[in-house]
Amino acid sequence: xxxxxxxxxxxxxxxxxxxxxxxxxxxxxxxxxxxxxxxxxxxxxxxxxxxxxxxxxxxxxxxxxxxxxxxxxxxxxxxxxxxxxxxxxxxxxxxxxxxxxxxxxxxxxxxxxxxxxxxxxxxxxxxxxxxxxxxxxxxxxxxxxxxxxxxxxxxxxxxxxxxxxxxxxxxxxxxxxxxxxxxxxxxxxxxxxxxxxxxxxxxxxxxxxxxxxxxxxxxxxxxxxxxxxxxxxxxxxxxxxxxxxxxx
Amino acid sequence: xxxxxxxxxxxxxxxxxxxxxxxxxxxxxxxxxxxxxxxxxxxxxxxxxxxxxxxxxxxxxxxxxxxxxxxxxxxxxxxxxxxxxxxxxxxxxxxxxxxxxxxxxxxxxxxxxxxxxxxxxxxxxxxxxxxxxxxxxxxxxxxxxxxxxxxxxxxxxxxxxxxxxxxxxxxxxxxxxxxxxxxxxxxxxxxxxxxxxxxxxxxxxxxxxxxxxxxxxxxxxxxxxxxxxxxxxxxxxxxxxxxxxxxxxxxxxxxxxxxxxxxxxxxxxxxxxxxxxxxxxxxxxxxxxxxxxxxxxxxxxxxxxxxx
Numbered sequence: 082x083x084x085x086x087x088x089x090x091x092x093x094x095x096x097x098x099x100x101x102x103x104x105x106x107x108x109x110x111x112x113x114x115x116x117x118x119x120x121x122x123x124x125x126x127x128x129x130x131x132x133x134x135x136x137x138x139x140x141x142x143x144x145x146x147x148x149x150x151x152x153x154x155x156x157x158x159x160x161x162x163x164x165x166x167x168x169x170x171x172x173x174x175x176x177x178x179x180x181x182x183x184x185x186x187x188x189x190x191x192x193x194x195x196x197x198x199x200x201x202x203x204x205x206x207x208x209x210x211x212x213x214x215x216x217x218x219x220x221x222x223x224x225x226x227x228x229x230x231x232x233x234x235x236x237x238x239x240x241x242x243x244x245x246x247x248x249x250x251x252x253x254x255x256x257x258x259x260x261x262x263x264x265x266x267x268x269x270x271x272x273x274x275x276x277x278x279x280x281x282x283x284x285x286x287x288x289x290x291x292x293x294x295x296x297x298x299x300x301x302x303x304x305x306x307x308x309x310x311x312x313x314x315x316x317x318x319x320x321x322x323x324x325x326x327x328x329x
Numbered sequence: 330x331x332x333x334x335x336x337x338x339x340x341x342x343x344x345x346x347x348x349x350x351x352x353x354x355x356x357x358x359x360x361x362x363x364x365x366x367x368x369x370x371x372x373x374x375x376x377x378x379x380x381x382x383x384x385x386x387x388x389x390x391x392x393x394x395x396x397x398x399x400x401x402x403x404x405x406x407x408x409x410x411x412x413x414x415x416x417x418x419x420x421x422x423x424x425x426x427x428x429x430x431x432x433x434x435x436x437x438x439x440x441x442x443x444x445x446x447x448x449x450x451x452x453x454x455x456x457x458x459x460x461x462x463x464x465x466x467x468x469x470x471x472x473x474x475x476x477x478x479x480x481x482x483x484x485x486x487x488x489x490x491x492x493x494x495x496x497x498x499x500x501x502x503x504x505x506x507x508x509x510x511x512x513x514x515x516x517x518x519x520x521x522x523x524x525x526x527x528x529x530x531x532x533x534x535x536x537x538x539x540x541x542x543x544x545x546x547x548x549x550x551x552x553x554x555x556x557x558x559x560x561x562x563x564x565x566x567x568x569x570x571x572x573x574x575x576x577x578x579x580x581x582x583x584x585x586x587x588x589x590x591x592x593x594x595x596x597x598x599x600x601x602x603x604x605x606x607x608x609x610x611x612x613x614x615x616x617x618x619x620x621x622x623x624x625x626x627x628x629x630x631x632x633x634x635x636x637x
Contacts, residue, residue, distance in 0.1 A: 120574075122334040123341045151632035161621045163442050167632045225629035232627065233377075259334060259341030260377065293336040293574075300337055300569050308565025311389050311573045312558055315580060319393035322584040323400030 106274030107133035107281045109141075114283070116257060117290035124259040127285060128252060133272040135249035138181075140188040140271040141242065143255055143285070144204060145176025145235070146264030152226050168222045172203035175262035177230065178255045180240040185209045192271040195278040199269070207236065234258045263287045337572035338382040344578065346376065351582025355394050358583065359401065359590025360597075361606045362546030363527030364391050364553045367448065367613055369579075378575065385570030388560035390579035395554040397584040401591040402547025409498035409544050412508055413551040416530070419512020420556060426513070427520025434521065444522050445621055451518070452614035455532050459607035462536070466600035487539060499540040499548075507538055512552070519556055527553050528610060535603070542599030546591075 109131035116125045133139060153167040181188045186209045189196075196205055206223030207230075230236035235258065243252045266285040273279060289297055299307045331344040350372050354365035366387055373383035402408050434440045490504030511533050515526040527549050534545045565571040594602060 118334055120334055121332065123332040152629050153632050155625055155628050155630060157624075161442070161446075162623075162625060164630060164632070225627075226631075228627060229629060229631060259332065260339065263339065289336065293334055296336040296573060300565070300571070300573075304566045304569055307569075307573075308562045308571065311565055311571050311576065312392060312561045314573070315389050315393040315561070315576065316396055316558075318577075318580050319396030319584055320400065322393075322588070323397035326397075326585075326588045327401050327404045 106279045107131060107270055107272045109268060109270045109281045109283050111268045111283055111285050114285050116285065116287045118259075118263060118287060118293060119289075119291045120293055122259060122293070124257055124261070126254050126256050128254050129268055130250070130252040131270055131281070132248070132250045133270070133279070134274045136246055137249065137273045138183055138188055138191060139242070139244070139251055140182075140185075140192055141180040141240075141251070141253065142201075142204065142267070142269045142271075143176070143178040144201070144267045144269065145174050145287075146262050146266070147172040147174050147203070149173070150226060152222055152229075154225075168219070170203070170219065170222055170226055173223070173226055174204065174207065174230075175264070176235045176257070176266065177204070177207055178237040178240050179208065180242040180253045182242060182244050182246075182251070185239070188271070191273075192278060195271055195280060199280055201269070209238075233260060235261065257287065261287060263289055333574060333578065335378075335382075335572050335575050337570065338378050338386075338575060340377050340379075342376060342378070342575075347575070347578040348582040350376075351390065351579035352586035353582075354579075355583025355586025356590040356593075357586075357609065358391075358394050358527075358550070359398050359587035359592075360546075360594040361527070361590075361602060361609075362398075362531050362549035362553075363606070364395065364557065365527075365583075366391065367452070367528055368609075371616075373575075381568065381570045382572050382575065385561070385564035385568070386572045386575040387579065388557045388564060389571050389573065389576035390583055391557035392554060392561055393576075393580035394583040394587045395550045395557055398550040398587040398591055399547060399554055401588055402550060405547075405595065406498070407543050408547035408551050409496055409540065410551070411494075412496050412499055412534075412538070412540065413548045415494075415505055415508035416512040416515075416548070416552045417555055419509035419514075420516040420519070420526075420552060421512075422509075423513035423516020423518075424520045424556070424559065425516075427517035430517060431521050445617060447518070447522055449614060449617050449621065451529060452610050452617065455529065456607050456610035456614055458536070459532050459603050460611065463600045463604035463607055467604065470598070470600065496540075499538075499544050501539050503538060511537060516556075526556065528606075531606065532603075542602055543595070546594060546602075 109129065112128050116127065129141065129143070150170045150173040151167040152170060153164040155162050156165045179185065189208045189210055193205065206220055207227045227236055231238065237255065240253055240255055264287060266287060267282060268285055269280060269282045271278065271280055332341045333344050334341045354369045357363060357368065358365045369387045370383050373387065374380050399408060434443050487503045487507060490506055492505045493502055494505045495502045515530050518529060519526040530549050530552065531545055534540045534549060535542055540548070561571060
């Protein structure tokens with residue numbers, strides 16, 4: 082009986098001590114976390130919400146699928162603009178949205194090492210950097226890629242962040258355009274707690290669905306059947322309309 | 330505004346805009362017997378379709394539009410089947426040679442430039458020649474009140490070549506080497522430039538083979554039907570760049586447009602048709618020269634992406 086009473090006393094005490102240690106210094110959530118690109122998909126707005134220690138800085142990134150890209154400068158030769166030698170960019174994002182609680186160059190300076198430690202070195206090239214810092218021989222190429230992404234609404238360099246400095250909550254809405262590449266997106270928040278950088282990550286999937294998914298699957302995995310079907314379908318449409326509109 | 334998401338192009342486009350583009354290009358196909366690829370490719374790229382998907386998908390819609398157009402011209406007795414088969418034989422040989430030439434040019438790294446320059450040179454030459462000839466023919470017909478079809482000569486170098494063959498529908502007797510040779514030349518250019526070759530074939534059939542303009546249009550569409558079918562299969566199987574949703578929307582517009590174009594063409598005189606085609610060809614040529622020589626908005630371009 083005494084032991085039973087002691088347990089009742091000790092266990093809540095232990096829980097009371099342990100819970101504050103296991104509560105994360107920041108949380109992040111994205112809604113919806115799965116975006117389906119069906120036949121009538123025309124982009125979608127996602128909402129990112131979260132909380133961190135009140136008053137702490139925050140850098141929020143939504144990073145689309147990263148892949149190798151080749152970018153070529155255009156040069157004028159004999160009066161004609163032609164492609165020159167291409168440069169390969171490693172881990173170039175297909176989409177990037179950036180939001181911050183304060184000027185981005187301050188945040189980048191603050192979380193520079195954290196971004197590198199998180200394996201996002203290439204993403205640094207797309208963020209505003211203080212002059213002379215962290216420039217690499219490839220920086221100009223990445224900046225050119227950033228311009229091309231921005232032209233296609235695939236780089237959102239300054240998304241508005243709703244930020245409550247008292248409670249530490251934040252939220253933002255990000256528009257994924259219809260040309261956003263399908264795949265797994267990282268949603269990453271960089272903040273601080275107890276003077277230490279904190280990184281929290283969640284994911285967002287943009288997937289093709291319904292007829293769009295089935296057609297893509299057929300085109301990639303059964304190209305002969307897909308090609309013959311596409312041709313026969315075209316000939317059928319042409320024949321039916323040709324005959325219908327030319328009846329005497 | 331209804332937007333449709335294209336499964337292979339991975340971009341969403343306005344439904345009515347695609348129908349209108351298909352209809353406009355189909356109208357030109359029916360009117361002039363050209364595939365319209367030289368016009369459709371830049372238009373699709375302009376609205377955000379990746380270039381490779383634009384070329385592959387327009388070949389698929391062209392198969393539908395050209396079959397629809399061939400039926401319209403066939404019913405009117407305006408398809409020279411015998412000539413079409415000769416051109417096709419040459420086209421198959423030429424396109425096979427052209428694929429090898431394309432691979433060689435691509436390996437050299439300047440295929441884009443070669444294609445653009447070929448476009449400019451060919452469009453410029455053909456457009457100017459047709460423009461001058463059609464104006465002369467128009468003036469001549471006004472003076473004589475006659476209806477002069479393009480070349481009406483009966484005893485020229487065409488009759489001196491071996492393997493003479495009579496083509497009753499076109500009412501010409503020429504060496505079979507001419508349509509086969511023309512087919513080879515257009516087949517090579519079609520493979521290298523990724524087009525049906527109608528804008529080269531139509532004037533060549535008028536001026537080199539001496540065919541009447543009314544027969545040329547239907548016969549050209551007959552040949553384009555086979556070229557477009559072949560390109561559709563090659564693009565779908567080899568590089569997976571045929572987007573059937575894009576092709577379907579374009580073909581719905583174009584099969585209707587081609588019918589209207591074919592009927593409008595039947596009401597126009599040969600020299601009027603040639604003048605209009607020359608005018609459009611020269612406008613496209615001028616636009617391409619402007620694109621090649623004017624400073625682009627961005628001095629960088631993406632070359633390729635790994636993976637799909």
